[in-house]
Amino acid sequence: MHKGNSQRGLKEIGIPILFFVGILIVWEVIIFLLHIPEYLLPRPVQIISEITVNFNSLLGHLGITMLEAVFGYIIANIIGFVVAVIFAHSKMVERGFYPYAIALQTTPIVAMAPLLVLWFGSGLASKIAVTAIICFFPILVNTIKGLKFVDENTIDLFKSYSANKWQIFVKLRLPNSMPYIFSALKISTSLALVGAIVGEFVGASKGIGYLILTSSYHLETAIMFAAIIISAIAGVLFFKVISFIEKKVIFWQKPEEF
């Protein structure tokens, strides 16, 4: 059992790493053969050296971006959850507000970002706001779904105990909605990074978005790649952390693959 697990783990990690190394080699060879200039596509070796040389500075920028992303993420998920609970309990509130929630979702976040920077300044607050808006919809929709889609028979069971609304909420609807909630929490991890970086594009003096933008002005493409790669790694880690928590919380269900 144990051996099987570690073997599978090795395969899970080993095979992607093997492919990664393969891709890097092909990349190097292509640049060499086609004489692609460095400002269009830097060599992997350059990117790696860029990452190692500027590691602390990159980490500093990433720290800022993650701070914005995580803050916005937390705020959006708390507010989204609370609003969903209110929606699920009041048909009238839901009817009144839901169309606007959809409108907020369908408006491209990039279109709103400059406005938010205007309102909240070029500091952290505006990025947190962009992130919060982009993360708001998944948690809202999924929590409503989870609270509402409860098996009829189980409701009958609770009714047969004359359970009150609060008991049905705490003992049935809330745990029932956990898989839906975590599905939203996982989707939002990548959205959170998008929100923070888009916010930084519009106006910032630090962060991964700022770094990407300035390096593109100076045609420092290797730095740009370094920034992209490091933000991708951070996004994967963010997702993995939430997945890990999900497995602990929803222990009764096999988590869906994402």
Added chain:
Amino acid sequence: MESIIKVENISKNYDKLPVLDNINLSVKEGEFVSIIGPSGCGKTTLLKILGGLIPATSGDIKIRGSPVKVALERREFGFVFQNPILLPWRTALKNTELPLEIFGNNNPQISSKKLLKIVGLEGFENYYPKELSGGMQQRIAIARALTFEPAILLMDEPFGALDEITRNKMNLELLRVWKEEKATISAVIFVTHSIPEAVFLSDKIIILSKRPAKIEKVLEINLPRPRKVEVKYSKKYIGLVKCIREILKED
């Protein structure tokens, strides 16, 4: 004996579709009554009306002289449905304790642990539903229905989803549990599709007609108790099964 359930002229329509048509029946204290009828005839609807989960369109039900709603609030009904309906995030024990938690009853007469033992699940208290077989899950549902010592056990095809061997075993178990808990559970209303099951378990069988269901016939089953498997080979048992089969065929 006193009747514990008295049903007078119950009818039920879903919108304009009539489901139950003028049902009259009474159940005595200590009686095991089965309701049988063609599928889709409204057996489940009748059971849910008896237990106060849905209202009747017209007619009157009294549980020991009180309206159904009062009896429901007094927690006189223990339901067992076709599916176990366990909460997957709770262990067997925690599922069994669910009604007690809802009632705020911290001092039940019989502990949930003991009930799990009675239904044959000793040692499985900390297992989650997904780790248990269908038959074991249904046993938890039965234990759960017994925790608060309801006066009336309402069972809606509780063994319908089980294979025949498990089903026969569960029938015996049910009779055993019922006997052991007879002090508290005074009547069992048992909806089933299976004629042999109904004859084996019951004191009385209520045969419903096609929808809209009327009472086609009420049969007293005078087989001796306690019932053993051997009853099924007796002439009387076979005769009763045949008789009910004939009645249902006519429909």
